[in-house]
Amino acid sequence: MNKKILGAVLGLGVLMASAAASAHVNVDVGIGVPGYYAQQAPVYVAPPPPVVVGYGGYGGYRDDGWREREWRRREWRHHEWREHRWHDRHGY
Numbered sequence: 001m002n003k004k005i006l007g008a009v010l011g012l013g014v015l016m017a018s019a020a021a022s023a024h025v026n027v028d029v030g031i032g033v034p035g036y037y038a039q040q041a042p043v044y045v046a047p048p049p050p051v052v053v054g055y056g057g058y059g060g061y062r063d064d065g066w067r068e069r070e071w072r073r074r075e076w077r078h079h080e081w082r083e084h085r086w087h088d089r090h091g092y
Helices: 002-022 064-090
Strands: none
Touching: none
16 A cells, blocks of 8 residues: 555656646846837828718708798788788777
8 A cells, every 4th residue: 555655646746847847937138229110100081071861951052041031031021011900900
C-alpha cells in the first residue's frame, strides 16, 4: 500500500514539475525611438438634402399660404358687410 501511495505522490509531483517547467517568463526590453505622427486632415461632408415625403400642403406654390389668408380676409369682410346691412335693415 505504501508503494501505491508513493507512486501516486511521485506521479503527481512529476505532473506538477512539468506544468511548472512549461510556465516561462518573458523579459522584454524596449527602446523608445521618437517617431513622427501626422494627424489626418479632417474631411467635411455636406449634409444630406432634406427628405421630402408625400404631397406638400400648399399645392406646390410658394405663396399659396398668402393666397389662402387673403381669401379668408375677403370672406370675413364680405360676411361682416352682409351682417352690417342686415342690422341696418332690421333696425339693430
